[in-house]
Amino acid sequence: MAELRVTAVHKSFGEVRALRGVDLTVCSGSGKTTLLRCIAGFETVDAGEIRLDGHRIAALGRSVPPERRRIAVVPQEGALFPHLTVRGNVAYGLDRHSRRTGRIETVLALVGLAGFEHRMPHHLSGGQQQRVAVARALAPYPPVVLLDEPFNAPDAALRAKVRQDVRGALRVDGATVVLVTHDQAEALSIADEVAVMHDGRIVQSGPPDLVYDAPADPWVAGFVGEAVWLPAEMTGEGAHTPLGPMPVVTADGRPPSAPGRVLLRPEQIEVVPADSAAVITATVVRRDFQGHDTLLALRLTDGTPVAARIFDPASVPHALGSEVGLLVRGAARAFPSNRPEPRGGRSSRGSRAWPG
CATH class of the missing domain: 2.40.50.140 (Nucleic acid-binding proteins)
Structure with missing residues (x-):
């Protein structure tokens, strides 16, 4: 698995400080989507650095373009191409050789969609579309996969099934995964390590049971x-x-x-x-x-x-x-008794989740 290291990263949008010195290591939120965009290369950092397997991919005044980072992103809405079949969507980022190796069929089987190659996106359920988006992200063997709240199915049972199937597929494929979510139960159930973000900072990280049983504040x-x-x-x-x-x-x-x-x-x-x-x-x-x-x-x-x-x-x-x-x-x-009163909020090694 790839090691993703974020060191003292800052990012502001005008007067709004979205990230305030974030440190994070992911082996294999609150600012969470901004952090994902900085890791992917869609935003430049104002300070600090981001390294992937020891190679610096982002720092002030120096940024590796997104297409050269080999980091896959699965956005909230999936963003499938409506005019392409399932196979066409998954094959989009592959070269001709890779398309003939059976990789498309392999990743579709991993996400539970074997035999769906010729379906069009509008013939799929929301959960199936999310799985296709994950299969497309996995197809070119990226070292890191970023998931930005991808499990948004309105049906609770379907949402749980989709996230467990996707988690299994990501584990089998050996990708390092960073997931952001507002759903605390989702973060605690799917992640190997949870990082809680508040006001642009990571205030605690660790295994889900430790964060739940031994909160830092x-x-x-x-x-x-x-x-x-x-x-x-x-x-x-x-x-x-x-x-x-x-x-x-x-x-x-x-x-x-x-x-x-x-x-x-x-x-x-x-x-x-x-x-x-x-x-x-x-x-x-x-x-x-x-x-x-x-x-x-x-x-x-x-x-x-x-x-x-x-x-x-x-x-x-x-x-x-x-x-x-x-x-x-x-x-x-x-x-x-002098610690700040708790306030309501929105609350991964192999995968890391940011509730926030």
């Missing part, structure tokens, strides 16, 4: 998933919170001492009958049924709002206004 915590925030008095052994005492972990591994707040994920809060022993009582104020699980909005007796995710709705009655008991599983993540 409150903004990231609230950005990549539902967050339950509780005020806390820290002790040497943990924290006292409205949900009772609980063990805590910190970003630096040191025991917290000053007053602060702790983060829990809704799936860490277990809902049990209200008359159970040693539980905190809460009232159900909202119920969001999501098919595979249900998210309960709850209010503690002191007014503190919390949320719990349950996977077996029949296990405990949870009608609106009913009382339930709560237990906490696992450790909370502690943050100092």
